[in-house]
Amino acid sequence: xxxxxxxxxxxISGPSGVGKSSVRKALFDMPGQDLVYSISMTTRKPRNxxxxxxxxxxxxxxxxxxxxxxxxxxxxxxxxxxxxxxPREKVEELLDEGMQVVLEIEVDGALQVRRQMKDAVFxxxxxxxxxxxINRLKSRGTECADExxxxxxxxxxxxxxxxKYDYIVVNDEVNNAADRIMAIIRAEHxxxxxxxxxxxxxxxxK
Amino acid sequence: xxxxxxxxxxxISGPSGVGKSSVRKALFDMPGQDLVYSISMTTRKPRNxxxxxxxxxxxxxxxxxxxxxxxxxxxxxxxxxxxxxxPREKVEELLDEGMQVVLEIEVDGALQVRRQMKDAVFxxxxxxxxxxxINRLKSRGTECADExxxxxxxxxxxxxxxxKYDYIVVNDEVNNAADRIMAIIRAEHxxxxxxxxxxxxxxxxK
Numbered sequence: 001x002x003x004x005x006x007x008x009x010x011x012i013s014g015p016s017g018v019g020k021s022s023v024r025k026a027l028f029d030m031p032g033q034d035l036v037y038s039i040s041m042t043t044r045k046p047r048n049x050x051x052x053x054x055x056x057x058x059x060x061x062x063x064x065x066x067x068x069x070x071x072x073x074x075x076x077x078x079x080x081x082x083x084x085x086x087p088r089e090k091v092e093e094l095l096d097e098g099m100q101v102v103l104e105i106e107v108d109g110a111l112q113v114r115r116q117m118k119d120a121v122f123x124x125x126x127x128x129x130x131x132x133x134i135n136r137l138k139s140r141g142t143e144c145a146d147e148x149x150x151x152x153x154x155x156x157x158x159x160x161x162x163x164k165y166d167y168i169v170v171n172d173e174v175n176n177a178a179d180r181i182m183a184i185i186r187a188e189h190x191x192x193x194x195x196x197x198x199x200x201x202x203x204x205x206k
Numbered sequence: 207x208x209x210x211x212x213x214x215x216x217x218i219s220g221p222s223g224v225g226k227s228s229v230r231k232a233l234f235d236m237p238g239q240d241l242v243y244s245i246s247m248t249t250r251k252p253r254n255x256x257x258x259x260x261x262x263x264x265x266x267x268x269x270x271x272x273x274x275x276x277x278x279x280x281x282x283x284x285x286x287x288x289x290x291x292x293p294r295e296k297v298e299e300l301l302d303e304g305m306q307v308v309l310e311i312e313v314d315g316a317l318q319v320r321r322q323m324k325d326a327v328f329x330x331x332x333x334x335x336x337x338x339x340i341n342r343l344k345s346r347g348t349e350c351a352d353e354x355x356x357x358x359x360x361x362x363x364x365x366x367x368x369x370k371y372d373y374i375v376v377n378d379e380v381n382n383a384a385d386r387i388m389a390i391i392r393a394e395h396x397x398x399x400x401x402x403x404x405x406x407x408x409x410x411x412k
Contacts, residue, residue, distance in 0.1 A: 001334055001378040124398070128207055130409050159409050167393070168401040172207040180396055187373070187393030190386055192330070195374040203336050203365050 003195035003202075007095040008188055009117055010035075011103045012181070013110035014125030015155040017137040019171045023125060024104040026178035033182070036099045038091050041067070044082035057087065075105060075112035088116070100185060107158045114164065121188050123181060124165035128172040133159075209401035209408075213301040214394055215323055216241075217309045218387070219316035220331030221361035223343040225377045229331060230310040232384035239388070242305045244297050247273070250288035263293065281311060281318035294322070306391060313364045320370065327394050329387060330371035334378040339365075 014020055028035060041057040043064050052058055059067075064083045068076060076085030086103060094101045103113065114122060127133035137151050162168055167184055171177040188194070220226055234241060247263040249270050258264055265273075270289045274282060282291030292309060300307045309319065320328060333339040343357050368374055373390055377383040394400070 001376045001382075003374060003376060126405060126409075128408075130411060162405060163398060163402050165398055167396040168209060168398050168405055169396050170207045170209060176207075180392060183389040183392035184396060186386060186389035190373040190375050190390060192369060192371055192374050196369050199332060199368060199374050202334075203332075205336060 002189065003198045004189045005098055005198065006194075007097065007099040007101060008185060009091060009095060009101050009103065009113075009120035010181070010185060011105065011110050011113055011120055011122045012125060013105055013107050013123070013165070014171075015107065015127075015133065015158040016151055017133050017140070017155055018125045018127050019136065019174065019177075020104050020125055022174050023171055023177045023181070024102060026174045027102065027181055030178060030182060034100055035102050036094055038086055038094070038101050038103050040084050041073075041087050042082060042084045044084075074103075074116055075109035077106070077109060086113070107161055111161070111164060119194075121167070121184065122165040123167045123169055123184060124162045125169050125171050125177065126159065126162065128170055208395065209404045210395045211304055211404065212400075213303065213305040213307060214391060215297060215301060215307050215309065215319075215326035216387070216391060217311065217316050217319055217326055217328045218331060219311055219313050219329070219371070220377075221313065221333075221339065221364040222357055223339055223346070223361055224331045224333050225342065225380065225383075226310050226331055228380050229377055229383045229387070230308060232380045233308065233387055236384060236388060240306055241308050242300055244292055244300070244307050244309050246290050247279075247293050248288060248290045250290075280309075280322055281315035283312070283315060292319070313367055317367070317370060325400075327373070327390065328371040329373045329375055329390060330368045331375050331377050331383065332365065332368065334376055 012020055012024060027033065028037070039053065039057060041059055041064065043059060043061045046052070046056070046058050050056065061083065064085070067073060067085070067087070072088055073085040074088045074091060076083060086105070086109070091101050110122060113120060127136065133155055134152060137148060137155065169177050169180045218226055218230060233239065234243070245259065245263060247265055247270065249265060249267045252258070252262070252264055256262065267289065270291065273279060273293070278294055279291040280294045280297060282289060292311070292315070297307050311319070316328060319326060333342065339361055340358060343354060343361065375383050375386045
């Protein structure tokens, strides 16, 4: 029996290289979960096989900038000339339907969401050690030494922002991290500020 | 991997008749749990088979009142001429050892603990409906109509105190309620205020 009928917005973030997308995939593979993934909007061209409304909402630069001006994004960013953002309206619709909406985003985007969605749950994924993070960044290969150093510097700045989140979850093992996040989602549904309203109604026989 | 090494104090409370002790028993029967039950101190005489330091700490009235004066209890009460209380020192020792200490207590006691233990987790167990609570109180039998009405009135006052707790958990089914509480315990261990200190140490290589 659920006292909180509205869905939760769960923001999963953390320093680059911590393994956000592996954890998100593990979450969505868990049995009995009722999570949905928010679909981003972008101005970049669809790649082969990508579908509108499935992989992304594809829009023009003009449309995107208009939406920025109208405050229609929970967060947005520009990467190498393309905009990416999370449309607020879709997220609100899903929350109203009682869905658990997962955003897996960069630290900067998460802090943008925090300013707008006071009742979202902010989870900061961290590596089990600094070495683990550096090894992970290295193993991604391709980059030259300068680029690697740049990514390490970025991660070092990002990990200091952990205090702005509600929870710190160690990604020591992907399934452990996903389990911890599922426990957080269950617990958050029981928090008094999310349940008291319905509970009082229930006890007053409404 | 645990970022929070200190144990949690988990206070389970709720209106009379909600089924606190059944839920507590179900919790302690769960596989893989690391919970301990805090042993109360009392001035009542040991019953047949009750053991000092196992069922209760048995002390004299004078000793108990001395301890009240010295602020040695997290909470205490007097029921029909006997004192019952939770000694603070034992609880602190268990928390320092990293144990999860469960207190299953009345609403009045829980609010006493709240004033002293700011980082404890307060869970309010509620019935799925008012009828369910009344039926439960009735099914305990023995009481006459007046006594039953008195218990219902007490429960009605108590259920209004839910807003003073961190979580509201519905006892629709004992094992569901226990599951929810286990999720809350896991989630609370990941809360930023409990993990940030150790996490920063870790990232600074200490």
